[in-house]
Amino acid sequence: MAAAAEGQAGMTRADHPVAVIGAGPVGLAAAAHLLERGLEVLVLEAGPSVGSSIRAWGHVRLFSTWRYNLDPASVRLLEKHGWEAPRPTALPYGSQIVADYLEPLAATPELSSRIRTRHRVLAVTRQDSDKGAGIGRDQTPFLLRVQRPDGSIADLLARAVIDASGTWETPAPLGSSGLPALGEQEAVQARLITAPLPDVSAGGFARRRVLVVGGGHSAANSVLALSRLAQTNPGTEVLWAIRAETPGRAYGGGSADGLPARGQIGARLRTMVESGAVQLVTGFLTERIEILEGERLRVHAADGRTLDADRLIPATGFRPDLSILSEVRLDLDPAVDAPRRLGPLIDPDFHSCGTVEPHGAGVLAHPEKDFYIVGMKSYGRAPTFLMATGYEQVRSIAAALAGDHVAAGAVQLELPATGVCSGVGSDGIAEESLLGTSCCSTPEKTPVVIGVPTGLAHGRSS
Structure with a gap:
């Protein structure tokens, strides 16, 4: 035409x-x-x-x-x-x-x-x-x-x-007020913040301290993928920060889920958290991101807490x-x-x-x-x-x-x-x-x- x-x-x-x-x-x-x-x-x-x-x-x-x-x-x-x-x-x-x-x-x-x-x-x-x-x-x-x-x-x-x-x-920003966190764009440009759902086996994540931010299934997917990577790559640390005060909803429906594969995700996630393989941080409202020396970043929460990481995977929708x-x-x-x-x-x-x-x-x-x-x-x-x-x-x-x-x-x-x-x-x-195709x-x-x-x-x- x-x-x-x-x-x-x-x-x-x-x-x-x-x-x-x-x-x-x-x-x-x-x-x-x-x-x-x-x-x-x-x-x-x-x-x-x-x-x-x-x-x-x-x-x-x-x-x-x-x-x-x-x-x-x-x-x-x-x-x-x-x-x-x-x-x-x-x-x-x-x-x-x-x-x-x-x-x-x-x-x-x-x-x-x-x-x-x-x-x-x-x-x-x-x-x-x-x-x-x-x-x-x-x-x-x-x-x-x-x-x-x-x-x-x-x-x-x-x-x-x-x-x-x-x-x-158009992924949602990390900032808890609906706006990009202060310093977020600079961290993206420095490639310290990845795209959503990265392939963590493709390189750049092993033997690093990686923070996943978000409380849904995409976050869980990245957390579990990193956990598997850590099993074969000692020195890999997995942090998971959510806005909620408890992870109950992120753990999902379990055996009651009509899609069994989705129901299993919560059980695996709970196991990784309870075993200590994943460090869960709750009630974390991202306010500011600071770039540190050595290609690292520090994420500041509204309540004053901070999390340091080598890479941040956004899963905020x-x-x-x-x-x-x-x-x-x-x-x-x-x-x-x-x-x-x-x-x-x-x-x-x-x-x-x-x-x-x-x-x-x-x-x-x-x-x-x-x-x-x-x-x-x-x-x-x-x-x-x-x-x-x-x-x-x-x-x-x-x-x-x-x-x-x-x-x-x-x-x-x-x-x-x-x-x-x-x-x-x-x-x-x-x-x-959720991603455009399903849930x-x-x-x-x-x-x-x-x-x-x-x-x-x-x-x-x-």
């Missing part, structure tokens, strides 16, 4: 494709459902390939099985071309989600010509209308300003927009990047930045991954007609997302865009009963936001996360 100024004059809104932002599991599922409905689609992915964000944590194993990580419309499209589904009860790694599912899906003749990688969406608006213009707005095409692979900027038109860009590229939507009429929950009707359904104080009600186009609608945020990004700051939830979201939205309002409203989703999918501090602030993580002999960062990313995958 050319830039909006090139060759699109005289076309009506219905002549343009539905634009999907992000080529992760939920974004590609949206495309598959739209094609089944006979709607043209264009997928814009900021990364160099589909599933770009998942590739960042490909070393992690999901604790949701393949059964919960496959979208029905995507499977139908794949099987049309001879694809064989993985064993439904197996727990895939992130890298397997990409190699065995997303890459074959993107390579199908139906989708391959409709996916544009290295196309970053910079802004979404209405053609010839800013956010304040209301007359005739619903009949006006959407305009997406996009940076192309060569760095040039183009405007593309769309009949509808589905933002499945995820939250992986993620936030949606809403900057590209400043000209879109949104209606967001003031607390979690999710669509207003969805906010109370995903409040982490009351819901885990499996207790969130299924929801579709009606709950996800904004004042901006035919605009939807889906996947991990639709949950805003809440950490209770499951990939299967995103698949049901886009199935309903595709039906609504096709005019089948009965199917759009018939929202159904069977999820496993879950333990605790998020860590919430004593102050009620969620300490972790949580569970280390076995190797790291494990649940179907999620797809977490996936902004304009790249989710």
Whole structure:
């Protein structure tokens, strides 16, 4: 598709494709459902390939099985071309989600010509209308300003927009007040603070004192991976700091969890803490980070306590990047930045991954007609997302865009009963936001996360 100024004059809104932002599991599922409905689609992915964000944590194993990580419309499209589904009860790694599912899906003749990688969406608006213009707005095409692979900027038109860009590229800050801790950016630039969910076996962590900050499953995943590293690398120290006064919620549902692999994470974590292999620090509200001599850092808490470490792994969650939507009429929950009707359904104080009600186009609608945020990004700051939830979201939205309002409203989703999918501090602030694909993580002999960062990313995958 050319830039909006090139060759699109005289076309009506219905002549343009539905634009999907992000080529992760939920974004590609949206495309598959739209094609089944006979709607043209264009997928814009900021990364160099589909599933770009998942590739960042490909070393992690999901604790949701393949059964919960496959979208029905995507499977139908794949099987049309001879694809064989993985064993439904197996727990895939992130890298397997990409190699065995997303890459074959993107390579199908139906989708391959409709996916544009290295196309970053910079802004979404209405053609010839800013956010304040209301007359005739619903009949006006959407305009997406996009940076192309060569760095040039183009405007593309769309009949509808589905933002499945995820939250992986915007991790929450370490500061306990919702802002970066003083000195945090300098420590990041000095590479003393890592990216979320790093592969600790890849180097740079052995025989060092490593601090993990956060109380959710991503934090637990990193803590347990470091514990295993310490067993074979004497001198490796593992510190774990959480905002809550007790680690009970981080230990999760145990044997009562409907996803056994996730239930096991709490038991392992408790064992590591009680054995002394992991030094747990509770009630720790990060206020300031100081860079010390010798490439080390000191983390200062609000109550005056300090923790010294060689490296810090942040596991404080993620936030949606809403900057590209400043000209879109949104209606967001003031607390979690999710669509207003969805906010109370995903409040982490009351819901885990499996207790969130299924929801579709009606709950996800904004004042901006035919605009939807889906996947991990639709949950805003809440950490209770499951990939299967995103698949049901886009199935309903595709039906609504096709005019089948009965199917759009018939929202159904069977999820496993879950333990605790998020860590919430004593102050009620969620300490972790799950990656874009599913919910949580569970280390076995190797790291494990649940179907999620797809977490996936902004304009790249989710």
